[in-house]
Amino acid sequence: xxxxxxxxxxxxxxxxxxxxxxxxxxxxxxxxxxxxxxxxxxxxxxxxxxxxxxxxxxxxxxxxxxxxxxxxxxxxxxxxxxxxxxxxxxxxxxxxxxx
Amino acid sequence: xxxxxxxxxxxxxxxxxxxxxxxxxxxxxxxxxxxxxxxxxxxxxxxxxxxxxxxxxxxxxxxxxxxxxxxxxxxxxxxxxxxxxxxxxxxxxxxxxxxxxxxxxxxxxxxxxxxxxxxxxxxxxxxxxxxxxxxxxxxxxxxxxxxxxxxxxxxxxxxxxxxxxxxxxxxxxxxxxxxxxxxxxxxxxxxxxxxxxxxxxxxxxxxxxxxxxxxxxxxxxxxxxxxxxxxxxxxxxxxxxxxxxxxxxxxxxxxxxxxxxxxxxxxxxxxxxxxxxxxxxxxxxxxxxxxxxxxxxxxxxxxxxxxxxxxxxxxxxxxxxxxxxxxxxxxxxxxxxx
Numbered sequence: 470x471x472x473x474x475x476x477x478x479x480x481x482x483x484x485x486x487x488x489x490x491x492x493x494x495x496x497x498x499x500x501x502x503x504x505x506x507x508x509x510x511x512x513x514x515x516x517x518x519x520x521x522x523x524x525x526x527x528x529x530x531x532x533x534x535x536x537x538x539x540x541x542x543x544x545x546x547x548x549x550x551x552x553x554x555x556x557x558x559x560x561x562x563x564x565x566x567x568x
Numbered sequence: 569x570x571x572x573x574x575x576x577x578x579x580x581x582x583x584x585x586x587x588x589x590x591x592x593x594x595x596x597x598x599x600x601x602x603x604x605x606x607x608x609x610x611x612x613x614x615x616x617x618x619x620x621x622x623x624x625x626x627x628x629x630x631x632x633x634x635x636x637x638x639x640x641x642x643x644x645x646x647x648x649x650x651x652x653x654x655x656x657x658x659x660x661x662x663x664x665x666x667x668x669x670x671x672x673x674x675x676x677x678x679x680x681x682x683x684x685x686x687x688x689x690x691x692x693x694x695x696x697x698x699x700x701x702x703x704x705x706x707x708x709x710x711x712x713x714x715x716x717x718x719x720x721x722x723x724x725x726x727x728x729x730x731x732x733x734x735x736x737x738x739x740x741x742x743x744x745x746x747x748x749x750x751x752x753x754x755x756x757x758x759x760x761x762x763x764x765x766x767x768x769x770x771x772x773x774x775x776x777x778x779x780x781x782x783x784x785x786x787x788x789x790x791x792x793x794x795x796x797x798x799x800x801x802x803x804x805x806x807x808x809x810x811x812x813x814x815x816x817x818x819x820x821x822x823x824x825x826x827x828x829x830x831x832x833x834x835x836x837x838x839x840x841x842x843x844x845x846x847x848x849x850x851x852x853x854x855x856x857x858x859x860x861x862x863x864x865x866x867x868x869x870x871x872x873x874x875x876x877x878x879x880x881x882x883x884x885x886x887x888x889x890x891x892x893x894x895x896x897x898x899x900x901x902x903x904x905x906x
Contacts, residue, residue: 477645477648480644480648481645484641488634488637488638491634498626501630505633505634505637508634508637508641509637509640511641512637512640512641512644515641515644515645515648516644518648519644519647519648529596533596536600536603539603539607540603540606540607540633540636543606543607543610543629544629544633547610547614547622547625547626547629548626550614550617550622550625550626551622551623551626553617553622554617554618554619554621554622554623555619555622555623563623563626563627565619565620565623565689566620566623566624566627566685566686566688566689567685
């Protein structure tokens, strides 16, 4: 299929581990944000093959990382907002708006 | 506080992000537009420092970022497997993943449970942006790349059923509109089986109708179906009724026109079961729309003698509601006479 498959496999593994960690968080919001960063790190590994080689576009990876960091900081600011209003970041206290 | 500088600052990435996604020629730019849209919308939601707004913005952020990350992963994975994307060499799972993640972003079933919860925590203006503008970017990606995928039929059917069934037990107006948004998503997705541009027509008319509904509810601060019957302005009740019936797709009103087109062309394609599921779910939608307005129109309500405030004149609500009332007849007359 591919000549050097190892990076893709590592990227897929990192992504899925981050996804499983995101989905199985029962308690704290901060660990969900950490696993979100882990997921996009796995996608970053997949992107390295896309922009590298003879194309020479590796500086695009910096743009991508900037977007990801902006998203992470947005998550952290929402964490601060939630802690300010609720007092903690437990998921079991986020039941105000349920159907 | 949602002040005008904040609206000015963050509406620019909100609008530009969607426009970047709709006009992009690569997957990466589409993803970046979606991220920019999210970054512009979250500050608009979370400016009120109460518990509902922060919880709603938290849930919205988590859902949208996991969908964006999975979307990013799926197209990066596809380009790792083949040079030319989506040819015969790519596995079938990647279009599957892309459509599923984009339906998470849209709030289409089976990933729709966040939408009533988030809509409850937003103010009316943010609710309007959530239901009309935020749908445009993922729908444009689906329509440009996978317009005739069989997975869209499954998602549209599930959205129709869950949007109609879920709204039956609701009393909060924003949740009712959220469930109606889910079932309208079913119509928009099934319009992609017909042509690439029909969903734009549908979402344009849906935006007109839902903005006239929200414009009737928002200045009077109505959040619950009990509050609809207790206003003192009799004209407002009839405007709300007209707009809700138009949203449900009844014939003399504007909301019938996109549904008519979709029904006609789907029946020409012999998709009878799809059309019957959509129509039956719309009927159930109409039940909970008329439930909002019949208590104000048909029953006698007692008004307090001590509430002698004058209600403001309906200058903003009337033009949009007139479009909703007369739009169908006007457009039909125009196109037959031209």
